[in-house]
Amino acid sequence: MATLALRNIRKSYLSFEVIKGINLDVADREFVVFVGPSGCGKSTLLRMIAGLEEITSGDLLIDGQRVNAIGPADRGLAMVFQSYALYPHMTVRQNMGFALRMARVPKQERERKVAEAARVLQLEPYLDRRPRELSGGQRQRVAIGRAIVRNPRVFLFDEPLSNLDAALRGQMRIELSRLHEALAATMVYVTHDQVEAMTMADKIVVLQSGRVEQVGSPLELYHRPANLFVAGFIGSPRMNLLPAQLGAEVGDGVMVELRGGERLMLPRPSGPVQPGQPVTLGIRPEALRPDPAGPLAGEVRMVERLGGLTLLHVGLANGQPLIVQIEGSDPTRAHTPIRLSIDAEACHLFDAEGQALPALHQHPLAA
Amino acid sequence: MRQTLLQRLLVTLLGWGVALLLFFPILWMALTSLKTEVGAIATPPQIAFTPVLDSYAEVLARADYLHFAFNSIAISVGGTVLALALGIPAAYVMAFHPTPRTRGTLLWMLSTKMLPPVGVLVPIYLLFRALGLLDSRTGLAVIYGLMNLPIVVWMLFTFFKEVPGEILEAGRMDGARTGAEFWHLLLPLTLPGIASTGLLSLILCWNEAFWSLNLTTAAAAPLTTFIASFSSPQGLFFAKLSAASTMAVAPILVFGWFCQRQLVRGLTFGAVK
Numbered sequence: 001m002a003t004l005a006l007r008n009i010r011k012s013y014l015s016f017e018v019i020k021g022i023n024l025d026v027a028d029r030e031f032v033v034f035v036g037p038s039g040c041g042k043s044t045l046l047r048m049i050a051g052l053e054e055i056t057s058g059d060l061l062i063d064g065q066r067v068n069a070i071g072p073a074d075r076g077l078a079m080v081f082q083s084y085a086l087y088p089h090m091t092v093r094q095n096m097g098f099a100l101r102m103a104r105v106p107k108q109e110r111e112r113k114v115a116e117a118a119r120v121l122q123l124e125p126y127l128d129r130r131p132r133e134l135s136g137g138q139r140q141r142v143a144i145g146r147a148i149v150r151n152p153r154v155f156l157f158d159e160p161l162s163n164l165d166a167a168l169r170g171q172m173r174i175e176l177s178r179l180h181e182a183l184a185a186t187m188v189y190v191t192h193d194q195v196e197a198m199t200m201a202d203k204i205v206v207l208q209s210g211r212v213e214q215v216g217s218p219l220e221l222y223h224r225p226a227n228l229f230v231a232g233f234i235g236s237p238r239m240n241l242l243p244a245q246l247g248a249e250v251g252d253g254v255m256v257e258l259r260g261g262e263r264l265m266l267p268r269p270s271g272p273v274q275p276g277q278p279v280t281l282g283i284r285p286e287a288l289r290p291d292p293a294g295p296l297a298g299e300v301r302m303v304e305r306l307g308g309l310t311l312l313h314v315g316l317a318n319g320q321p322l323i324v325q326i327e328g329s330d331p332t333r334a335h336t337p338i339r340l341s342i343d344a345e346a347c348h349l350f351d352a353e354g355q356a357l358p359a360l361h362q363h364p365l366a367a
Numbered sequence: 368m369r370q371t372l373l374q375r376l377l378v379t380l381l382g383w384g385v386a387l388l389l390f391f392p393i394l395w396m397a398l399t400s401l402k403t404e405v406g407a408i409a410t411p412p413q414i415a416f417t418p419v420l421d422s423y424a425e426v427l428a429r430a431d432y433l434h435f436a437f438n439s440i441a442i443s444v445g446g447t448v449l450a451l452a453l454g455i456p457a458a459y460v461m462a463f464h465p466t467p468r469t470r471g472t473l474l475w476m477l478s479t480k481m482l483p484p485v486g487v488l489v490p491i492y493l494l495f496r497a498l499g500l501l502d503s504r505t506g507l508a509v510i511y512g513l514m515n516l517p518i519v520v521w522m523l524f525t526f527f528k529e530v531p532g533e534i535l536e537a538g539r540m541d542g543a544r545t546g547a548e549f550w551h552l553l554l555p556l557t558l559p560g561i562a563s564t565g566l567l568s569l570i571l572c573w574n575e576a577f578w579s580l581n582l583t584t585a586a587a588a589p590l591t592t593f594i595a596s597f598s599s600p601q602g603l604f605f606a607k608l609s610a611a612s613t614m615a616v617a618p619i620l621v622f623g624w625f626c627q628r629q630l631v632r633g634l635t636f637g638a639v640k
Contacts, residue, residue, distance in 0.1 A: 050540060073541075073542045085534045085537035087552060089555045102542035102543050103542055150542075
């Protein structure tokens with residue numbers, strides 16, 4: 001297995017820069033997920049690692065060796081494509097054995113490895129079928145099988161689950177995580193789906209407009225987003241973001257005043273604080289709860305009942321929308337007034353530039 | 368939309384009508400070749416007549432048909448192989464590694480087909496004379512290959528465009544270099560397209576008359592010159608001319624008949640997805 005290192009990687013098309021200097025280390029056996037909105041450059045970055053796109057400047061190291069000038073055929077990486085890109089004229093067996101054939105592996109060993117991968121992926125009954133005779137999920141497995149058979153240095157996945165239906169996607173997520181553990185492989189995975197990122201990654205890289213916004217473990221990103229973009233991108237439903245103003249410090253706390261005049265006492269950020277400083281207050285939907293004595297007042301506009309969870313869409317007095325997530329089936333009805341209290345420890349503060357004001361105390365799981 | 372019986376009948380009749388209209392000259396030529404010279408020019412034209420093979424016998428006695436036929440085959444195959452050898456790499460690059468100028472290049476290539484060939488006859492004649500290529504099969508094969516190159520590149524380009532680039536990229540990730548990528552992936556995936564391109568090129572080469580008449584005399588002359596040699600200034604012998612023409616087009620007609628499924632599939636490849 002292998003490590004990857006990206007050193008100030010850039011990519012330009014003519015004069016248009018799409019990847020703007022990325023530094024990243026992927027440790028051996030790590031599962032790294034690139035996540036970001038469409039057009040953020042995550043797929044381009046993956047294709048640059050694969051060797052399918054030229055690297056304009058910077059260094060790409062695999063196991064410490066610079067591979068910028070080495071073609072995709074010789075990098076020893078395997079890739080699973082969004083479209084699966086199976087060879088339509090070959091059977092499943094031939095598809096999975098193609099890389100070994102290219103590497104001139106003797107036929108017997110080839111057969112053995114294909115059979116082994118087919119067993120792991122439960123593809124044995126389909127080995128002599130062609131891709132067009134398979135369902136979407138089976139094609140997906142073949143694409144993964146094709147990657148496994150070669151025992152590559154690094155696995156690259158380009159949105160591999162986005163063409164599957166929701167149920168199958170959930171199942172494949174678990175299967176991929178299991179595969180990662182079983183193969184003890186280094187994997188780089190691109191997705192725009194933050195659920196995939198949160199559930200599978202050891203390390204998430206959040207990208208926007210060709211830049212890294214934050215790198216960290218899923219819970220680190222969730223509990224300690226470095227900026228407004230990450231705060232809004234990670235977590236579903238989205239974090240509530242309210243414009244506010246800092247007030248006076250009181251001991252270990254600081255007063256925060258919302259647009260509507262509501263005052264909240266929050267833990268003081270670890271850095272210096274200026275009264276009157278404009279900030280954005282971030283509150284996760286699960287950090288809000290209905291409380292007749294709560295400081296926030298508004299009206300329930302809509303209720304989404306998911307069974308295990310209830311989502312209240314609330315409009316504050318000043319019109320600011322909020323989403324509140326409650327465990328279980330809550331009886332609250334739409335078009336009724338509501339008061340909310342907040343879990344002060346779980347609040348986030350961002351400065352006018354959108355950077356997080358680091359909290360004094362950190363979430364125990366977000367280390 | 369469901370068609371009524373009447374609509375189907377009309378479409379069928381129309382189809383047969385167009386087909387007969389297109390085929391009629393060839394049919395008439397074949398019939399004429401079986402008449403006597405007197406019968407061939409009779410007015411009104413004879414519909415019922417006793418077929419005779421006199422014209423064929425006379426044509427075969429006067430000229431070495433097999434020599435011309437061999438030249439036609441050698442030159443057509445040579446020109447087609449040359450066009451494919453140059454066209455496949457060109458189309459590959461244009462389809463899978465396009466640049467902003469690719470479209471323009473393709474259009475420019477096609478625009479060369481709009482130039483009347485006679486416009487470059489003199490320079491090419493002089494070049495061929497200097498290179499000793501006049502009346503040589505090699506020379507004609509080169510001309511035919513280059514003549515068909517724009518069409519060959521265009522057709523191959525559209526066929527290659529149908530292949531998802533990710534399949535080739537997957538091949539590259541699987542360790543296939545350019546040669547293996549072409550041999551194991553692109554070729555099997557586009558074989559119908561490459562075959563119909565080759566077939567069309569063969570047919571165009573076979574039917575070409577302008578360059579063969581101007582650049583060959585005897586040694587390398589293909590069947591189109593064989594036909595021309597039977598239209599004499601002293602007067603036309605229609606039965607003999609028809610016999611020669613029938614013999615010249617028969618091989619390609621039979622060939623086309625056998626390959627028609629392939630040809631139609633290839634020519635409508637891009638249109639139906």
